[in-house]
Amino acid sequence: MPISRASLVRRIADFFFGFDFFLSYAHSDGNRYPRALAAALEKRGFKVFLDEREYPAGEDLRIGTRRMVGKSRYLVLVARDGLVTREERAETNWVRQEVEACLQARRTPVVIDVNGAFSRASPANRLRQLLPDRIFIPETADDADGAPSERVVQKLADGFRATRQDTIRFRWISVAAAALFALAAIAGWQAWLADQRRQEAERQRDEAFSRLLTIEGRRVARDEPDAALLLAAAAVRIRPSAAATDLLRTLLIAEPRHERFLQAGGSPWRLAAFSADGRAMVTVGEDGGIFRWRIGEDRIESQPLERADGTLTSVALSPDGARVAGGDRYRVLLWDARTGKLER
Template sequence: MRTRWSPRGRGLGSASARLRSAVAGRGTVRAELGYGAFLSYSGERDRRWLPQLRHAIEKQSRPWYKPPHIRVFLDKTGVSIGPELWGKIEAGLARSDWLVVLASPEARSSVWVDREIAWWLEHKSVHTILLVVTAGQLVWDERRGDWDPERSTALPARLAGKFERQPVWKSVDPRPDGDAGFSPDDAGFSPDVDGVAFGVASVVRGLPEDELRSEGLRDTRRNLRTARIVAAALGCLLLVASTLSVVAVLSRAEATRQRDQAVVQQLITQSSLLAERDPFAARLKALAAWRIDPSPETRFAVLDAAVDPASGVLSHSVPVNSVAFSPDGRTVASGGSDGVVRIWRTGTQRTAGRPLIGHHQGITSIAFAPDGRTLASSGFDGTVRLWDLAGRKQIGAPFTAGAGSVRSVAFGRDGRTLVTVDEADSGTVRVWDVATHRQTGHLLDGPGPVLGTNADGSRVGSSTSQGGIRLWDTESGAPAGAALKGGDGVVTALSFSPDGKTFATADLAGNLRLWDIGARAPVGEPIASPSTSTGARSITFSPDGAMLAAAYEDGGVRLWDL
């Protein structure tokens, strides 16, 4: 070798370094298997590249299902730490066929290398010792029939006089990384590991190097053929599996279609049976059938269920100012001008339990908490009250917003905060802590008469003096775009859809209109007011956004399918 290395002594006095090398080993000596070669070396220079040499020898071409032709014993990877270090090295020597000595000046002066050679000469033959020169040189003196002791700087002294004639030995060919040549101090120099591996394997196996390389080509071609056959077989299996998967998907789709058809027929039958005694439930059944299968048959069932003009009406004796759906859509809460909050079952259109009584004046807004167990109501008396729906009881003292009434109320998404809007023309938006009933801040000042807020209070809608609608961003306090024309009449109510993409408005004439927030334009034609109803005071979306509830001044609450 002609590169700069950091030599490591391998003597009896360097036992700790020997133990560190053993700790770095990845496996233990396997007594049941032998080795083709035992690598004897010394010095940090050789220690760094010998694992690569070991790997290169053992990975030489072979059928994939067979073990390596040559297993190599290397104390860096083959010996584990223990009290009998030499005993394990001696066991490795005993199970090896060849002793490969990495000859170098460091090996020449190493007591460990000398000890390994001594054991080999005592128990095996000098003819199974292969010298591989990694540094220094070996010079054979023909006249003496032995090594030249002065010029052979890499020869371990114990091998002097042991060979009857010049043996076969190998030299490590340098492989520079660059084109500028190399020197002993060139850090870019590296040994030709593959060349050394073929040289060692040819001696150990007794085969010419050319034959070993040809064997590698043959094995490579054989492995490629095997790989092609395996790939073809896997391709066939994949094709079969894909076909079976498609058949299974089609079968599942057909089974799902037949199941849905059976459910649709059942819903249509139930809708027909409920038409007289429970018109609202009949309408819901027909709508459910249409959503599963929007066919002419289900469309006719929906139209048939909608014939009854009383379907979807919750009757009140006083004007209704606010209405809200519960999160599960099974309950509707309404608040009237008498200050009473009533709870209704959407399926039966009947009241559920006792009403909630506590406000001294009419209700202005109501909202369900996200968990559906708590309801908030605001009134013209300037208070906001929380209600436990299970016990029909008020929770704690009311929130007092100050002078004037509260126009709107909404829970935050986590249910821990409450957003209220003042009735005054300034329309201040306030934030309250549900647990302490204390105001924690305000989101917006002076947007004008606020008609409604979205689910988390991040956006509010207000009316303008020209009868239009303006949306506000509560975080920035700035308008969210230009004002929108609300319709022919004055806008009296506004509600945001659950997904926040749509909002609905109502006017004094009782007409309803849907708006696309992104497009800032109306969606379809307005929903005309029923002839028996007057102006709408409150509107709200169902939790799934499929229905709209509107509260009218005549005391009626109508449910509209969108």
């Protein structure tokens, strides 16, 4: 079942801000002993859950109990006469639910056996059946609802201390790992942002260079048409733009010897792209005809490519001239330049 964002945040908070001890007891046996035990443990630096002060107002107690037990390291069951001899009481059933939640959450239950009440309980007692081989701390007291003995508090502290340092260390390691992950994510985002800025800078540089070549091509077009044609072709190859394409088209139209490019397939071209070495060119005619051109020293060879459905809005040659790419805003098509076949 998917974990909601709120549930995930709550689990993380419980992990780092949970309790060391959850005190479970029957209210009919009295509240003074659990209160005094909680105070003694907190005086030693432990975090203790005591139901009468920890449950948020309005929280479902069954759900709240499972959560509070799950976020506690140990469940301490204060076993006194009322708890083990009156199983029919609702509060006894409630304590049993706390113990079951502890076992389901794989937490450690510890039984404080006050005046042997738990030891004397019938083997059929459901709490005895749930906790057959658990940790027991005997407590002898004249008043079962008085203050806990120093020995009991010390045993709880000693038992916890063995695992407390590991728990603290693990939590700090987890915090450090989370911090490192956050730093790595920030570094990754900054690297991505830097790459985007680099690409944008390269795009602006290419646009500026293409614009400069186009301006220079226009300046020399009348006196040096061949030089202007090379400048226009370079401008289109570096960064295609409407101005560079229009100049290239105008120069090709102006020279009769370039008529083959313009009338390829019986239709004037509207798109053109050059290979990196300038010796290959691909054109797209107004009627959708696609031609690949090889420009030699003394001749120009043309090869028709398989037609594609729809209207292409861009065309390009691979650096090695082996593939032709074309497409529109919804698709990209590839041709094998040697066979003229549409691959996909």
